[in-house]
Amino acid sequence: MEKSTVIGIDLSKRFMQVCTIDGEGNAIEEVRVPRDRLAETVSVHRGAVVAMEACGGAHHWGRTFERLGHEVRLIAPYVAKAYRDPACKDDRRDARAIAEAGSRPHARAIPVKDAQTQALQSLERIEALYARQRTQLGNALRGLLTEFGIVLPKGPGHLTRRVPELMASGAWAAVPSTLQDALAELFAQFLAIGERLAEAKKRLVSAAAADPRARLLTSVPGIGPLTAAGFVAAVADAARFECGRDLAAWLGLTPKLYQSGDTCLLLGISKRGNPRLRSLMVIGAQSMLRRYAEGRHHDDPLAQWARALLKRKPRNVVAVALANKLARIAWRVAVSGHPYHPRAV
Numbered sequence: 001m002e003k004s005t006v007i008g009i010d011l012s013k014r015f016m017q018v019c020t021i022d023g024e025g026n027a028i029e030e031v032r033v034p035r036d037r038l039a040e041t042v043s044v045h046r047g048a049v050v051a052m053e054a055c056g057g058a059h060h061w062g063r064t065f066e067r068l069g070h071e072v073r074l075i076a077p078y079v080a081k082a083y084r085d086p087a088c089k090d091d092r093r094d095a096r097a098i099a100e101a102g103s104r105p106h107a108r109a110i111p112v113k114d115a116q117t118q119a120l121q122s123l124e125r126i127e128a129l130y131a132r133q134r135t136q137l138g139n140a141l142r143g144l145l146t147e148f149g150i151v152l153p154k155g156p157g158h159l160t161r162r163v164p165e166l167m168a169s170g171a172w173a174a175v176p177s178t179l180q181d182a183l184a185e186l187f188a189q190f191l192a193i194g195e196r197l198a199e200a201k202k203r204l205v206s207a208a209a210a211d212p213r214a215r216l217l218t219s220v221p222g223i224g225p226l227t228a229a230g231f232v233a234a235v236a237d238a239a240r241f242e243c244g245r246d247l248a249a250w251l252g253l254t255p256k257l258y259q260s261g262d263t264c265l266l267l268g269i270s271k272r273g274n275p276r277l278r279s280l281m282v283i284g285a286q287s288m289l290r291r292y293a294e295g296r297h298h299d300d301p302l303a304q305w306a307r308a309l310l311k312r313k314p315r316n317v318v319a320v321a322l323a324n325k326l327a328r329i330a331w332r333v334a335v336s337g338h339p340y341h342p343r344a345v
Contacts, residue, residue, distance in 0.1 A: 008099025051102020121233030244328030
């Protein structure tokens with residue numbers, strides 16, 4: 001079988017470095033083209049494999065090249081880096097390394113997301129951005145007040161309630177007058193970001209409810225609209241994983257293996273993959289453990305398994321193990337297209 005031509009592209013905002021290699025791995029063309037001529041340059045070849053790093057704009061270009069009839073392979077940056085000359089880095093070497101990685105069958109590629117899936121991911125990232133900004137503002141406000149002997153509990157709810165009480169009381173006099181207006185402005189910004197965060201969550205929940213893949217995943221216990229939206233946005237096509245354990249390993253919820261000679265160790269979880277989705281899965285598992293501790297879901301086999309494990313392992317270890325199991329269940333639900341039904345575990 002004749003090997004395909006591989007086109008490696010080092011993406012950037014203005015100029016793209018393109019490296020084309022033949023079926024034997026020999027570089028036959030290396031050019032630097034402006035952004036508006038990239039599609040024209042790639043369209044000269046027919047039925048080629050187009051390899052790019054999975055970075056900003058990669059999915060947009062992936063959809064463009066798929067419409068031109070090419071096979072697109074998005075390579076993780078750390079995979080492409082292994083094929084680059086470590087002695088020197090430039091765009092030409094980067095494009096050549098990307099093309100080399102794209103020609104390797106064992107280098108796992110990231111599927112190209114359609115526009116709807118990428119929109120869902122964008123909504124999730126906007127919500128996460130507002131959450132980070134609110135946390136930063138809250139920490140700054142709490143820290144500045146601490147400098148003047150005013151110590152507030154953690155959590156946005158305490159700030160929202162306590163700061164107006166402080167401003168209306170005599171305790172506010174402990175803050176120098178030169179700083180009071182600045183802190184009031186900071187608090188107003190904190191409240192505004194909180195309102196934007198609430199609106200962003202509403203948009204994300206609405207988008208998840210409108211997506212049939214996300215709606216299906218909400219049938220799994222511990223997976224709500226936010227986690228379902230994050231799962232669809234990050235995983236895209238669950239069928240690319242051969243089994244649920246592969247998905248759990250991709251999420252970093254499986255033990256990290258260290259093996260050398262006769263030594264074989266299983267360490268803590270690897271924490272690879274999407275950190276936000278992994279956090280949401282663990283938070284969902286912790287919420288389930290709280291419900292189980294309250295005596296709910298007596299007949300649920302998953303609850304029985306978790307309660308039995310809690311007798312032998314620390315609570316956080318059980319939460320991660322439960323998140324691992326939820327990831328496997330989510331894979332089965334996504335691949336089969338059928339909602340979750342409790343059964344013996």
